[in-house]
Amino acid sequence: MSISVDPNHIQLNKVPFDAEFTPGAYNAVNVCLRIQPSERVCVITDEATIEIAAAIAAELEKIGAPYHAWVLEELAPRPLKDLPREILDDLETSQVSIFAVQVQTNELRSRIQMTDVVNRRKIRHAHMVNINRQIMLEGMRADFQRVDRLSQKVVEMVRKASKIRAKTAAGTDLVADMNPNYKWLKTSGIISPEKWGNLPGGEIFTTPGEVNGTFVIDGVVGDYLCAKFGNLKDSPLTVRMKGNRLVEAHSANRELESDFWNYTHTDANSDRVGEFAIGTNIGLKDLIGEILQDEKYPGVHIAFGNPYGAHTGADWDSTTHIDVVGRKFNIWVDDQQIMRDGKFLVEP
Numbered sequence: 001m002s003i004s005v006d007p008n009h010i011q012l013n014k015v016p017f018d019a020e021f022t023p024g025a026y027n028a029v030n031v032c033l034r035i036q037p038s039e040r041v042c043v044i045t046d047e048a049t050i051e052i053a054a055a056i057a058a059e060l061e062k063i064g065a066p067y068h069a070w071v072l073e074e075l076a077p078r079p080l081k082d083l084p085r086e087i088l089d090d091l092e093t094s095q096v097s098i099f100a101v102q103v104q105t106n107e108l109r110s111r112i113q114m115t116d117v118v119n120r121r122k123i124r125h126a127h128m129v130n131i132n133r134q135i136m137l138e139g140m141r142a143d144f145q146r147v148d149r150l151s152q153k154v155v156e157m158v159r160k161a162s163k164i165r166a167k168t169a170a171g172t173d174l175v176a177d178m179n180p181n182y183k184w185l186k187t188s189g190i191i192s193p194e195k196w197g198n199l200p201g202g203e204i205f206t207t208p209g210e211v212n213g214t215f216v217i218d219g220v221v222g223d224y225l226c227a228k229f230g231n232l233k234d235s236p237l238t239v240r241m242k243g244n245r246l247v248e249a250h251s252a253n254r255e256l257e258s259d260f261w262n263y264t265h266t267d268a269n270s271d272r273v274g275e276f277a278i279g280t281n282i283g284l285k286d287l288i289g290e291i292l293q294d295e296k297y298p299g300v301h302i303a304f305g306n307p308y309g310a311h312t313g314a315d316w317d318s319t320t321h322i323d324v325v326g327r328k329f330n331i332w333v334d335d336q337q338i339m340r341d342g343k344f345l346v347e348p
Helices: 020-033 049-065 085-092 106-122 133-137 145-158 225-231 255-261
Strands: 040-044 067-071 096-100 125-127 163-168 172-178 185-187 203-206 210-217 237-242 246-252 274-281 299-305 322-326 329-334 336-340
Touching: 020 049, 020 125, 020 133, 020 145, 040 085, 049 067, 049 096, 049 133, 067 085, 067 163, 067 172, 085 096, 085 106, 085 237, 106 125, 145 163, 145 185, 145 336, 163 299, 172 203, 210 274, 210 322, 237 255, 274 322, 299 329
Parallel strands: 040 067, 040 096, 096 125
Antiparallel strands: 163 172, 163 329, 172 210, 185 203, 203 274, 210 237, 237 246, 274 299, 299 322, 329 336
């Protein structure tokens, strides 16, 4: 059943939605989160994403799970300075949470406040930042059990590795040395209490020991820069890393170059490679210019800033986190090639 706070608040079960959202919403509730009728769910959305949230709420009502729905604009002005207290309090009594929101500039702090509660309470949390119609009809319709099988095989290989190399025809050529003290995590779309996950899922990641080399970002960059610059296929951003730090960033799009450089110099560790990941969602056919889905596309992506140390074991921190994605990778785990031109050589 739906739990209402105030009769003036939007009730998701009264919001009409596109029936095409139903398969993806079913996947989120029943396959990825495996929500039970006895579990309390916190649903966080905004005005721009409310139709997708309504589709998810409909699936919750089908299984009879009690949920509390929050629309951000009803609680605080955007962009959020902090996550509203009402939501933080609701998370404290929830077993599952779903965050389906379009992000705005400088809201990362509020999302970190949310995931701090999620991590501490081991809530099964679906992070659906910038979810949209295309993603609901593509990435959210993936066979997540198959994605999970592939992810498991790949993560077992990389956990033994000391070095991973990635190259592309566009000019990416980097080497990531692994730190044996840092954990690899699997976020395949099957979400567990141990690690919240983005939906659509499909990646394995760690904090690298050190990354050196060049990354040609002809896919997409993350956070609010994603909405601003979209697909970078025709105007890539080339970055160079030395000793795990960003040392150069160049693009014909000078605004992109400047915005990215400023973002990655917000604090002392914003220019540090905090994440090294391999996308494993084999249901995706191409990049679309949306980081939520594109970082799951088969290939390598990295992120500068926050290393998710609560999960990987990294002992440093940052207030920022920005992913970067490229296309058509060749990947070697130690000396074994596991991907050629964006296609896995490992069977799920």
